[in-house]
Every structure is written in structure tokens, then in C-alpha cells.
Amino acid sequence: MTSVRAIARKLAAWEAGQPLPRYDTIHHAIMPPDQAMIVAFVRMAGESRPWGIAWGTVGSDPRIESVPDGRVRDDVADLAATFAEDLLEHLRVHNWTFDPVPQKPDLGDLRQVWLPNGQHIAMLHQLSYTYSQTKFGGVNQDILRALGRVSGWMFRDTSRVGNQHVISASQILGDSYVFPAQDARTAHLGYQLAWLTTPGDRDARLAAAADAEGLTVSPTLDPTLERDDLSELVSTWQDGRREGNDVSETAAAISAVLRNELLRRWKLTEQAYELMANNDRPVNGGVGELVTKAHAEFWFQHQRIELRLNDPSHGPAFVAHPETDFHGSAAASRYLIHSAADEAYVGYLIHDDPALFREALDDGRAFESHVVRVYDVGVGRSTVPRWVVSLDPTLPHRLRENARVAPQSSRGHEATIVEIDATDGDLLVTVEWTGRKTKPLLGPIMAKPADDAWVGVDVAFVQSDAASLTQRRSHRVWSAASGPGAWLTHGKASAPIEISSDDGTTDLVFDDVAQIAGEVTV
Structure with missing residues (x-):
């Protein structure tokens, strides 16, 4: 349901005749151009494999490769293997670079992959499904499997709130700006950029956005283009190949059409990156914490697995299946990881963004207060x-007793609400300081919580979260082989599950108990 605040923002943007900043800071890391790879896909209608791929770092000319017919499996595999070499090198994946990402990299070591929109991100899942456990590929089999695994991790991580490695250009613009248009229309990257970059008044921007909206940005080509410009060329190429004729000229014609489509999608994404990189707003100070979390996710959910696949002495490698959660403990653990990320996200950012604080204030997730009394309970060190x-x-x-709150702009300090008392004209709330209680607050007077100087001072609070507890629960799932719920997360299947893969072969999917115990290899 759309909130009153969201409606008011859209009306303000319409009155201004242009998109308006949604918050006072940028809520995502923007890395240097050579650390941001842009990737765009096109595919034939009804096909899951890519027909062509454009990739390259910001500021460089992209490499654009395609195949004459996206239904020819071997040709697409060669295309995917070529793309995989640069992607794995860019992300610094173990076994595929001389400089792999360590377990605890610096914040500035983050490597990002930018894609036009969520449909291109969905192509990562298609690559995972096609190649992560492929039985074909010949000399390319290892790199195709590595591409499938990293694509699967990238796709899964995009659903974790606060992820930093994989960026949907349309989503980051939508999160950063309020557009004077329906949400369904602002999911289109070209539409967004036209609103943001077209000079002139509202009518000029609206007309440019409507024109841009007519050009598809999704991986699936415009049906008219595919029918009128490519269908006959593809048929001619197929006939010529069957007859043993020279089809290089036809292949070049197909490539030229696909190149234009890929380049346009790639350039739009580059434009989105440059818009965010050259923004007047600063990056939120809490983004560093999100990057630290992102590095840990990459290490534990992908990099460590690649290391173990190459060297089993590091421990058994658990590889998630691309189709669904066949492993109970893995599914439970990931659910809790994502829940923790969702709980903690706003808490990392709200202390450095007044607009985000005002939004929380309107929703009742923050409150402004006046200190009327300061006192101690207990004796001595207690x-x-x-x-x-x-x-x-x-x-x-949304106050309640035993809820935890943190003072605005002083993340790390924490207090628990111990009593709520309503009077005729006030709501009196008693809070007990529990986190960093001996350290000065980063507030108006920079004093410790026990200092009487706080009496008469206005202090704002925001809701705290229990993300650390949820995170610990995600770790305990793996070792909870007994106790309540163990039958659900650690139940051992009587026989391996059979599942048909994309290339027509059958995989045996073992339960996680067998895999983690080393009874099977993947």
C-alpha cells in the first residue's frame, strides 16, 4: 500500500517537473570505474540461454559477442566461456585469477557488476541453471561450471537486503529518486534516465521519457525487431550451414543487429552509473558496514566453496543447487541470514541520513524526546x-516495554525501554542504557549517558534491531542435528533425488547431511 508520504513526494516531484532525491545520502557503494563491470544480455524469444552478451568496465569500450542462433547449444557455450573468463577475473574468484579476494579484504576492494534491470539479473539464474552442473562443454566444462556457480551466487545475493556486489541500474535509480510517474513505468531504465537527464521543463522531460520507454531494455528483444530484422537472417544462416555454404556474411549481419541492441543497453547502464557516481549527495556513512557484510557473504557463500572445490583438504564443499532448496539446513540458514540483513539495513543508514530518519519518524519507528531526569540504578560496577x-x-x-532503541547519530549506543507511563499531557518513557553506557554519546553535548547535563536536552531515538541474534541463529542451524526441528533441517533422505538438468542428463541431488559429512562429492 502506498503511504501518504510517498504520494506527497510524487506530487512534489510533479510540481517541480523533475525527479527529486529520495534521501539525503546515497545508500549504496559506488566503486571506481575500473572496479565496476557492466553486463547486458539479449536472448531469443522463448530461450533461456543468451544470444549475445556485452561486458566491460565503466569508461572502456565494451566487448560485445553474439552467436548467429541462440538455440545452438555449443555456440552459446563458447560465448559463455569467453564471458566467464573476464567475469571470474573481475570478481577475483579463486582458481580463475592470480589475485583472488582474501577472507577479509579492504572496503575499497569491492568489485561490482552492474546490469540494466532485474530481468538481466534473472539471466544470472538462467546461467546458473544451465552451467553450474553441466555434463557437456568439453575443454570448457570447468569454466562453464565456474560461471554457473558464480552466477548462482550473484543471483541469490541480489535478494539479500543491502547487497553490494550486483547492481540493478533501474533499481538503484528508483531507490535514489522519486519520479513523477507510476511505479510500473519507472522500472524502465531508459524512462528513468530521460526524466533525469533531459533539459527543459516538465513537458520536455515527459515527452523524452515516453520516447525512451518505447525502446525495450529487457534481455528479450522487441518482437517486431526479431521478426522483421532477424528472423529471415537466422533462417538463411541455418539453411546455409546445413548445406555447407559460407554463412559468414549472414552471421555478420545478425551480429550487427545484436550489437546495436546490446550496446544501447550497455550504454544506458553506464549512464546510470555515471549519474550515481557524479551525484551531489554523499554516500551514506553506514555503507561501509554494508560492504563489510557483502565481503563476508562473498567469502563464505562463494569464494570459500571455490577454494574447497580446488583443494578438498580445506573441508567439504557445499554447492547450492540452482533449481530449489534440496538441503534443509542450508535453506534455514539462508532464510535467517536474509532476515538479519533485512533487520539491520535501516539501522546502518539512518544515523547518517536525516531524510531516512524523518521517514522513520512518520512511521513511528523513531521518536523525538526531551530528557527530564537522569539517575542510576544498582551499586558499584553494576x-x-x-x-x-x-x-x-x-x-x-511503536513503543513497547523491553524494546531496544538507539540514539540518533550515535550507532553502537543502545538502551532498553523499561517503563512507559502516560500523563495528561505527556508520554513518559524510562530507558536503561545497556550498550556503550560508559562512552560519550555522539549527540548535542557529547556526554556520557550518566551525566546530569543531559537533563533538558532534546534527544531523538530510533528502533534498534536484533540482527546479531538472528545471525547467530543462522550459524547454529548447521550444527543442530538434534533437538526441536532437526527432522526438518537435518532429515536424511532415503535415496538421492533425481532431477533432469537443462542439457537432458539426470543429476542425483543428495541431502545436506550426506554432503557435509563427506559421503558424497559435488
């Missing part, structure tokens, strides 16, 4: 400072 703060009872809030 002394704990408490505050009594007053709130305007007419404003929205």
Missing part, C-alpha cells in the same frame, strides 16, 4: 544509568 524522557503522545510511535 551501576546502570537510566533516563526518563517525555514524548508528545499525539505523534505516531
Whole structure:
């Protein structure tokens, strides 16, 4: 359901005649051009494999490769293997580069992959499904499998809130700006960029956006283009190949059409990157924490697996199947990881973004208060400072006893609500300081929580989260072989599950107990 605040923002953008910044800071890492690879796909209608791929780092000429017919499996495999070499090198994946990402890299070591929109991200899942366990490919089999595995990880990580490695250009623009248009239309990258970059008044921008909207950005080509410009060429190429004729000229004609389509998608994505990189707004200070989390996810969910596949002495390698969660403990663990990321996301950013704080204030997830009393409970080393703060009872809030809150702009400090008391004109809330209680707050007077100088000072609070607890639960799932729910996460199948792969062969999918115990290899 659209909130009143969201409607008001759209109306303000319409009045201004242009998109308006959604927040005061950028909520995503923007890496240097040589660390941001742009990838765009095109495919034949009804096909899952790519017909052509464009890739390259920002500021460079992209490499554009295609095949005459996207239904010819071997040709597409060669295309995918060529792309895989550069992708694996760019992401610094173990076994495919001389400089693999270590377990604890610096924040500046982040490598990103930018794609036009969510449909191109979905192509990563198609690559995972096609190649992660492929039985064909000849000399390219190993690199195709590596491409499938890294594509699968990239696709899965995009559903984790706060991910930093894989960027949907249309999504980052949608998260950063409020457009004076319907949400369904602003999912189109060309439409967004026309609104953002066209000079002139609202009418000029609206006309340019409508024109841009007519050119598809998805991997699937415009049906009219495929029918009128490519269908006959593909048929001619197929006939010539069967008859043993020279089809190089026809292949070049197909390549030229696909090149134009790929280049346009690639350039639009590059334009989105440059718009974000040259933005007047700073990157939020909490993004560094998100990058640290992203590095850890890459190591534990992909890089470590690649290391173990190459050297089993490091431990058994658990490889997620691209089709579904056949492994109970893996599914439970990932659910909790994603839940933790969702809980923690706003907490990382809200302390450095006044607009995000105002949004939380309107939703009741933050509150402004006035300190009326400061006192201690306990004796000696067990002394704990408490505050009594007053709130305007007419404003929205979601306060409850035992809830945890943090002072605005002072992440790390934490307090627990121990009592809520309503009076005729005020709402009195007693909070007990539990996190960093001996450290000065990064607030108006830079004093410790126990300092009486806080009396009479206005202090804002935001809801805290239990992401660290959820994160610990995700780790415990793997070792919970007994106890409540073990039958669900650690139940051992009576026989391997058979599943047909994309190339017509049959895989045996073993349960995670057998795989982790080393009874089977993957």
C-alpha cells in the first residue's frame, strides 16, 4: 500500500517537473570505474540461454559477442566461456585469477557488476541453471561450471537486503529518486534516465521519457525487431550451414543487429552509473558496514566453496543447487541470514541520513524526546544509568516495554525501554542504557549517558534491531542435528533425488547431511 508520504513526494516531484532525491545520502557503494563491470544480455524469444552478451568496465569500450542462433547449444557455450573468463577475473574468484579476494579484504576492494534491470539479473539464474552442473562443454566444462556457480551466487545475493556486489541500474535509480510517474513505468531504465537527464521543463522531460520507454531494455528483444530484422537472417544462416555454404556474411549481419541492441543497453547502464557516481549527495556513512557484510557473504557463500572445490583438504564443499532448496539446513540458514540483513539495513543508514530518519519518524519507528531526569540504578560496577524522557503522545510511535532503541547519530549506543507511563499531557518513557553506557554519546553535548547535563536536552531515538541474534541463529542451524526441528533441517533422505538438468542428463541431488559429512562429492 502506498503511504501518504510517498504520494506527497510524487506530487512534489510533479510540481517541480523533475525527479527529486529520495534521501539525503546515497545508500549504496559506488566503486571506481575500473572496479565496476557492466553486463547486458539479449536472448531469443522463448530461450533461456543468451544470444549475445556485452561486458566491460565503466569508461572502456565494451566487448560485445553474439552467436548467429541462440538455440545452438555449443555456440552459446563458447560465448559463455569467453564471458566467464573476464567475469571470474573481475570478481577475483579463486582458481580463475592470480589475485583472488582474501577472507577479509579492504572496503575499497569491492568489485561490482552492474546490469540494466532485474530481468538481466534473472539471466544470472538462467546461467546458473544451465552451467553450474553441466555434463557437456568439453575443454570448457570447468569454466562453464565456474560461471554457473558464480552466477548462482550473484543471483541469490541480489535478494539479500543491502547487497553490494550486483547492481540493478533501474533499481538503484528508483531507490535514489522519486519520479513523477507510476511505479510500473519507472522500472524502465531508459524512462528513468530521460526524466533525469533531459533539459527543459516538465513537458520536455515527459515527452523524452515516453520516447525512451518505447525502446525495450529487457534481455528479450522487441518482437517486431526479431521478426522483421532477424528472423529471415537466422533462417538463411541455418539453411546455409546445413548445406555447407559460407554463412559468414549472414552471421555478420545478425551480429550487427545484436550489437546495436546490446550496446544501447550497455550504454544506458553506464549512464546510470555515471549519474550515481557524479551525484551531489554523499554516500551514506553506514555503507561501509554494508560492504563489510557483502565481503563476508562473498567469502563464505562463494569464494570459500571455490577454494574447497580446488583443494578438498580445506573441508567439504557445499554447492547450492540452482533449481530449489534440496538441503534443509542450508535453506534455514539462508532464510535467517536474509532476515538479519533485512533487520539491520535501516539501522546502518539512518544515523547518517536525516531524510531516512524523518521517514522513520512518520512511521513511528523513531521518536523525538526531551530528557527530564537522569539517575542510576544498582551499586558499584553494576551501576546502570537510566533516563526518563517525555514524548508528545499525539505523534505516531511503536513503543513497547523491553524494546531496544538507539540514539540518533550515535550507532553502537543502545538502551532498553523499561517503563512507559502516560500523563495528561505527556508520554513518559524510562530507558536503561545497556550498550556503550560508559562512552560519550555522539549527540548535542557529547556526554556520557550518566551525566546530569543531559537533563533538558532534546534527544531523538530510533528502533534498534536484533540482527546479531538472528545471525547467530543462522550459524547454529548447521550444527543442530538434534533437538526441536532437526527432522526438518537435518532429515536424511532415503535415496538421492533425481532431477533432469537443462542439457537432458539426470543429476542425483543428495541431502545436506550426506554432503557435509563427506559421503558424497559435488
